[in-house]
Amino acid sequence: MLGIAxxxxxxxxxxxKGLVEALGSDRIxxxxxxxxxxxxxxERKGLPFTPLHPSCNYIEVMEQHLQLLALGQPILKPxxxxxxxxxxxxxxxxxxxxxxAEGLLPLHSRLARACFxxxxxxxxxxxxxxxxxxxxxxxxxxxxPEQVIEELGRREPESAAYIRPQRASADIVVRFSPIEExxxxxxxxxSAYVLLRPTIGHPDLASVLSDDTRRAMHLKLMRDEDGKxxxxxxxxxxxxxxxxxxxxxxxxxxxxxxxxxPGGLGQLNGNGQRSDPLxxxxxxxxxxxxxxxxxxxxxxxxxxxxx
Amino acid sequence: MLGIAxxxxxxxxxxxKGLVEALGSDRIxxxxxxxxxxxxxxERKGLPFTPLHPSCNYIEVMEQHLQLLALGQPILKPxxxxxxxxxxxxxxxxxxxxxxAEGLLPLHSRLARACFxxxxxxxxxxxxxxxxxxxxxxxxxxxxPEQVIEELGRREPESAAYIRPQRASADIVVRFSPIEExxxxxxxxxSAYVLLRPTIGHPDLASVLSDDTRRAMHLKLMRDEDGKxxxxxxxxxxxxxxxxxxxxxxxxxxxxxxxxxPGGLGQLNGNGQRSDPLxxxxxxxxxxxxxxxxxxxxxxxxxxxxx
Numbered sequence: 081m082l083g084i085a086x087x088x089x090x091x092x093x094x095x096x097k098g099l100v101e102a103l104g105s106d107r108i109x110x111x112x113x114x115x116x117x118x119x120x121x122x123e124r125k126g127l128p129f130t131p132l133h134p135s136c137n138y139i140e141v142m143e144q145h146l147q148l149l150a151l152g153q154p155i156l157k158p159x160x161x162x163x164x165x166x167x168x169x170x171x172x173x174x175x176x177x178x179x180x181a182e183g184l185l186p187l188h189s190r191l192a193r194a195c196f197x198x199x200x201x202x203x204x205x206x207x208x209x210x211x212x213x214x215x216x217x218x219x220x221x222x223x224x225p226e227q228v229i230e231e232l233g234r235r236e237p238e239s240a241a242y243i244r245p246q247r248a249s250a251d252i253v254v255r256f257s258p259i260e261e262x263x264x265x266x267x268x269x270x271s272a273y274v275l276l277r278p279t280i281g282h283p284d285l286a287s288v289l290s291d292d293t294r295r296a297m298h299l300k301l302m303r304d305e306d307g308k309x310x311x312x313x314x315x316x317x318x319x320x321x322x323x324x325x326x327x328x329x330x331x332x333x334x335x336x337x338x339x340x341x342p343g344g345l346g347q348l349n350g351n352g353q354r355s356d357p358l359x360x361x362x363x364x365x366x367x368x369x370x371x372x373x374x375x376x377x378x379x380x381x382x383x384x385x386x387x
Numbered sequence: 388m389l390g391i392a393x394x395x396x397x398x399x400x401x402x403x404k405g406l407v408e409a410l411g412s413d414r415i416x417x418x419x420x421x422x423x424x425x426x427x428x429x430e431r432k433g434l435p436f437t438p439l440h441p442s443c444n445y446i447e448v449m450e451q452h453l454q455l456l457a458l459g460q461p462i463l464k465p466x467x468x469x470x471x472x473x474x475x476x477x478x479x480x481x482x483x484x485x486x487x488a489e490g491l492l493p494l495h496s497r498l499a500r501a502c503f504x505x506x507x508x509x510x511x512x513x514x515x516x517x518x519x520x521x522x523x524x525x526x527x528x529x530x531x532p533e534q535v536i537e538e539l540g541r542r543e544p545e546s547a548a549y550i551r552p553q554r555a556s557a558d559i560v561v562r563f564s565p566i567e568e569x570x571x572x573x574x575x576x577x578s579a580y581v582l583l584r585p586t587i588g589h590p591d592l593a594s595v596l597s598d599d600t601r602r603a604m605h606l607k608l609m610r611d612e613d614g615k616x617x618x619x620x621x622x623x624x625x626x627x628x629x630x631x632x633x634x635x636x637x638x639x640x641x642x643x644x645x646x647x648x649p650g651g652l653g654q655l656n657g658n659g660q661r662s663d664p665l666x667x668x669x670x671x672x673x674x675x676x677x678x679x680x681x682x683x684x685x686x687x688x689x690x691x692x693x694x
Contacts, residue, residue, distance in 0.1 A: 116463075120476075138479060141463040144455060156423075156448040156465055158477050167476035169427075170465050172445060 081150050081195055082369055084182035085246040086202030087239055088132075089213035091256060092182040094348065095202065098362050099180060102342040109149070109176045113183035115158050116142040121165025130231075132184055132238035139189060146186070146195040149175045162221065178369045187246040197372030198280060200365065201250035205257050211266060248306065251280045251368075254361050259316065269317035272357035274364070275304060276311040283334040283367055285313065288327055297323055315357035324356040331360075331367050337374070342366060388457050388502055389676055391489035392553040393509030394546050395439075396520035398563060399489040401655065402509065405669050406487060409649040416456070416483045420490035422465050423449040428472025437538075439491055439545035446496060453493070453502040456482045469528065485676045494553040504679030505587060507672065508557035512564050518573060555613065558587045558675075561668050566623065576624035579664030581671070582611060583618040590641040590674055592620065595634055604630055622664035631663040638667075638674050644681070649673060 082099075086092050096110050116138045117131055129136050138158070145155040152175055159168040187193050187201070204212070210232060217228045247253055253275040258264030264271075276282045289299040296319035304310045315324075332341040346359025389406075393399050403417050423445045424438055436443050445465070452462040459482055466475040494500050494508070511519070517539060524535045554560055560582040565571030583589045596606040603626035611617045622631075639648040653666025 118479075138463055140461055141479070144460065144462075148451060153451065154447055155451075156445055156463075156477075158463055169474035170463075170477050172425075172448070 081146075081179040081181070081197050081372070082365055083186040083193070083196040083199040084180060084202065085185065085187045085200070085243070085250065086182075086204075087209060087243045088184065088235070089209055089216055090202040090204055091212070092202055095200075095254075095358070095362065095365075096180050096182045098345055098347055098358065099365060101347065102345050102362065102366065103178060105176075107176050108178040108180065109173060110180040110182065111145075111149075111157060111173055113137075113142050113146075113181050113186045115160045115183075116145075117158075117160045117167065120160075120167050130235045130238050132235055132242055134185060134188055134242060137185060139185065139192075142185075143189060143191045143195075146181060146192050149173070149179050149181070150195040177373065184243060185246070187249045188242065193249055197375075198252065198365065198368035199250045200252045200254060201247040203247055203253050203255045205255070208257055208266060251277050252364065253277075256357065269353075269355060270357060271317045272313075272315040272361055274313040274315065274361060276313060276364075277304075278309065278311075280368065281371075282311065283331045283364070285327065285330060288330040289313075294323065296320065297327060313360075315360050317355065317357055319356060321356070324360065327360060328363050331363050335367060335370050335374075337370055339370065388453075388486045388488070388504050388679070389672055390493040390500070390503040390506040391487060391509065392492065392494040392507070392550070392557065393489075393511075394516060394550045395491065395542070396516055396523055397509040397511055398519070399509055402507075402561075402665070402669065402672075403487050403489045405652055405654055405665065406672060408654065409652050409669065409673065410485060412483075414483050415485040415487065416480060417487040417489065418452075418456075418464060418480055420444075420449050420453075420488050420493045422467045422490075423452075424465075424467045424474065427467075427474050437542045437545050439542055439549055441492060441495055441549060444492060446492065446499075449492075450496060450498045450502075453488060453499050456480070456486050456488070457502040484680065491550060492553070494556045495549065500556055504682075505559065505672065505675035506557045507559045507561060508554040510554055510560050510562045512562070515564055515573060558584050559671065560584075563664065576660075576662060577664060578624045579620075579622040579668055581620040581622065581668060583620060583671075584611075585616065585618075587675065588678075589618065590638045590671070592634065592637060595637040596620075601630065603627065604634060620667075622667050624662065624664055626663060628663065631667065634667055635670050638670050642674060642677050642681070644677055646677065 084092050084096060100108050100110050114131070118136055118138055119127060124131070124136070127136070131137070141158075145157065148155050154172055154174040156170045157173045158170050161168050181196075187199055193199060213232065214225050214228045217223045218225055223231075255273040256270040257273070258266060258268050259271050285299050289297055296316045298314050300312045300314070302310060302312050328341060342363075345362045346354045346356060348355055348358070391399050391403060407415050407417050421438065425443055425445055426434060431438070431443070434443070438444070448465075452464065455462050461479055461481040463477045464480045465477050468475050488503075494506055500506060517536075520539065521532050521535045524530045525532055530538075562580040563577040564580070565573060565575050566578050592606050596604055603623045605621050607619045607621065609617060609619050635648060649670075652669045653661045653663060655662055655665070
């Protein structure tokens with residue numbers, strides 16, 4: 081079970097969608113934990129907080145449901161209708177082989193975090209996230225740019241208080257962004273900066289990548305903002321395809337699985353383009369999902385042997 | 388935690404309402420498990436079963452929620468809107484000191500039954516239940532008598548297959564009805580026939596009542612339909628008030644509690660009248676709720692003593 085946290089318009093849906101498409105919805109269940117909103121849009125108008133605030137969400141029920149999904153049980157998930165701003169009839173969700181829970185606060189509480197085998201925090205530069213949010217909310221959700229900018233301001237204190245602290249709890253922190261030093265903009269293919277925390281076992285990429293040999297993609301031992309040691313994987317969008325393939329194969333090889341390396345990763349929303357850095361991030365997450373399955377399900381090859 | 392099962396219009400709401408009013412909604416939480424309907428009224432039109440069928444209900448989710456309530460955790464309960472026939476936004480339900488779950492199928496599965504400290508099946512004579520259902524559904528729910536009668540016919544096979552079998556799992560089976568041998572009708576105060584199964588420990592009424600000494604109210608060892616031994620408590624509506632009071636006090640005495648005997652029991656819906664047999668049934672159920680609380684909560688007087 082994978083948890084993906086991040087602020088509004090941080091790219092959670094794009095990342096999740098690619099994983100669901102790679103495995104197929106018969107193998108993976110994805111839920112959005114923003115459905116656990118306690119109030120509809122009308123009720124929220126009179127309240128002193130935004131949907132980012134834990135008090136605006138049924139956090140305890142979200143925790144219950146994550147636990148139930150982790151145990152393989154179905155849940156009756158509430159539904160927040162983003163178009164209408166209403167709370168609609170709940171839907172039955174049955175966990176498949178793999179489960180993703182993405183949203184604003186999936187890593188907010190210890191009980192929720194304990195349900196996941198791997199956790200991710202999406203951490204785009206704030207200026208880029210603003211652009212993404214304005215583009216999405218003026219498009220799909222019918223707001224004016226001024227309304228979105230005002231809402232971003234209103235949400236900022238709660239982003240700082242409740243959303244961004246989740247970064248510290250994630251096993252993997254992902255930042256997609258243009259490389260400023262190269263003068264890139266959002267119109268250029270995005271690179272990925274991926275922090276791999278030693279809270280879980282990551283695939284060994286040191287044999288394929290090192291900071292000495294590879295400039296377009298490298299793995300570097302460094303200290304995070306808080307001083308803790310972390311491996312930083314930099315995937316520059318301009319890296320040659322052959323290197324990307326080599327890294328993908330190295331990741332998958334470590335699984336020692338008969339499952340083939342999933343195809344079709346790295347698809348960007350709508351425009352049919354592929355992002356190599358996105359594909360590598362998705363493959364890393366699939367690595368962890370498959371590895372967790374291997375730990376919980378008995379290996380059929382040895383299940384019949386005496387212990 | 389108390390489970391009350393019974394067919395449509397068997398009297399579940401009247402019984403439950405009295406218990407909630409006796410203890411106050413700050414001490415007792417009552418939910419109706421018919422809210423776990425899987426389909427709304429429109430969707431059901433095309434389906435080969437009625438709301439009585441387990442497949443028409445989220446039984447697994449009901450089981451989960453009963454377990455969570457039994458553990459003292461809140462649930463996000465689905466809501467079936469009886470007026471509109473729609474599935475509406477769910478509501479948060481937080482368990483108080485006592486919990487009642489009443490409805491069509493609370494005792495359907497072993498997992499659900501395991502959540503209750505005491506279970507009741509309401510078993511009115513079928514002719515009386517029909518009259519009650521016609522009166523209610525033509526009044527509150529806007530149907531014609533013909534529609535209600537047709538629906539009763541449509542539901543009969545599923546009543547027989549899924550509702551009535553729950554009678555065998557209940558600790559207490561209650562039948563409110565007029566005494567035919569006395570020529571009574573539904574217009575007369577109803578008597579109660581209460582089967583007390585040895586599946587749980589009932590208060591000792593033998594010291595107050597026996598089949599020899601009391602004709603208006605008596606306790607009788609007998610065999611149930613299935614041949615199993617059972618105590619049958621007959622509370623005739625014409626029993627004198629003093630005897631009723633004596634029985635109520637005997638029930639409450641056995642709890643050895645400082646809580647006073649709850650007042651206001653036996654209220655009938657709307658008309659302001661009191662039913663002594665209903666009051667005794669409600670008190671029996673309160674006895675079991677308080678006794679279960681005594682088993683799970685440490686006695687403050689002995690909690691500090693060494694074991």
